[in-house]
Amino acid sequence: MKYLLLSLVSLSALAQDPYRLVMVADPQSRGRAEEYKNYMLTKPPFNQLGNQMEIVITEMSDSDLSCANDMPTSPRIIRCNTNKLNQRKRELGGHHVVAFTNNATGGAGGQHAIASVDYPLNTMMHEMMHMYGLADEYCYTGSEIQEYCNPPRRAPNVAMIAPNPPFANKGEAFAKHGDKIGWSGEIHAPTPITQGTEVLGTPSGNYGESAGLYEGGHCTNKTALREKIYRPYQNSIMKTLSVDTIQPFYQARILEAMEAARGRRFEARPVRNTTVSWPQMLSEPEETTETTEVQTEEIICPPLLDPTTGETSNAESLQVDMDYIFNKFFKPKKKSVRPENGQ
Numbered sequence: 001m002k003y004l005l006l007s008l009v010s011l012s013a014l015a016q017d018p019y020r021l022v023m024v025a026d027p028q029s030r031g032r033a034e035e036y037k038n039y040m041l042t043k044p045p046f047n048q049l050g051n052q053m054e055i056v057i058t059e060m061s062d063s064d065l066s067c068a069n070d071m072p073t074s075p076r077i078i079r080c081n082t083n084k085l086n087q088r089k090r091e092l093g094g095h096h097v098v099a100f101t102n103n104a105t106g107g108a109g110g111q112h113a114i115a116s117v118d119y120p121l122n123t124m125m126h127e128m129m130h131m132y133g134l135a136d137e138y139c140y141t142g143s144e145i146q147e148y149c150n151p152p153r154r155a156p157n158v159a160m161i162a163p164n165p166p167f168a169n170k171g172e173a174f175a176k177h178g179d180k181i182g183w184s185g186e187i188h189a190p191t192p193i194t195q196g197t198e199v200l201g202t203p204s205g206n207y208g209e210s211a212g213l214y215e216g217g218h219c220t221n222k223t224a225l226r227e228k229i230y231r232p233y234q235n236s237i238m239k240t241l242s243v244d245t246i247q248p249f250y251q252a253r254i255l256e257a258m259e260a261a262r263g264r265r266f267e268a269r270p271v272r273n274t275t276v277s278w279p280q281m282l283s284e285p286e287e288t289t290e291t292t293e294v295q296t297e298e299i300i301c302p303p304l305l306d307p308t309t310g311e312t313s314n315a316e317s318l319q320v321d322m323d324y325i326f327n328k329f330f331k332p333k334k335k336s337v338r339p340e341n342g343q
């Protein structure tokens with residue numbers, strides 16, 4: 001009985017040990033951090049964790065945080081003082097640390113996530129998803145290819161496949177390449193992953209919450225790449241900031257990363273049902289690939305939003321996206337000068 005009581009006590013102690021996210025803000029960004037915290041708490045999976053997650057906002061001086069756009073080849077990348085961030089994280093018992101800054105413009109995601117106050121609010125979500133191990137899904141160009149594609153960085157949301165047609169049906173495509181698709185469990189039965197018998201990839205269309213196998217993005221533009229690059233969703237926050245949804249596949253990866261950092265599984269980990277949005281399709285037979293129209297045009301790197309310019313690369317489009325959203329929804333204010341050799 002005594003031992004039972006003890007283990008009950010320790011179990012309840014574990015329940016009190018939440019995943020803790022430390023948000024560092026320079027003095028001018030404090031309000032932005034509060035705003036983002038509220039936004040974040042409306043988004044799954046974060047809104048499902050209750051008291052298993054804590055967000056701590058803490059201020060750091062401009063000079064200590066020391067953020068800057070100091071990479072001429074990547075003018076949108078922000079770097080801050082990593083040692084100070086880690087130190088603050090340790091002091092506050094955090095599992096991850098992110099930073100908001102008013103002294104640079106853009107963002108960065110890796111060990112930490114960083115976002116400037118003049119970019120859309122969900123920039124931080126995009127950068128945090130990098131922190132949780134996910135890769136960009138827009139097409140890298142130029143210096144980005146040099147930086148990120150030699151060799152292409154592996155991530156759960158990137159599949160590199162050298163297609164081996166023909167594909168008589170979806171099953172054959174899965175048999176040949178399914179082991180390379182980290183999200184195959186998220187591709188619902190009615191969602192095609194081939195176009196005709198020769199082309200591997202989901203055609204454009206509305207497949208509800210289902211993932212697909214969409215060609216393009218990431219290191220697609222790297223020449224002499226033997227494999228093709230595939231991503232799970234036509235659009236996601238990793239491709240464009242105009243998308244605000246965190247699809248189920250990403251939610252699961254985020255939770256795993258949080259649990260790994262915390263060193264413990266969440267209790268009552270959120271259960272999701274990936275089929276509710278498409279109940280009418282469940283009993284219907286899988287569409288035969290022969291009738292699927294093949295996309296003849298290359299739509300590997302389509303523009304994301306087309307508010308201002310026509311011919312842009314995808315990386316540029318993301319910038320256009322950000323600028324568009326920013327100009328449309330946020331009041332511009334005076335910023336530090338960007339490096340001149342930027343995009």
Ligand SMILES: [Zn+2]
Pocket residue numbers: 109126127130135136
């Ligand atoms: Zn990114």
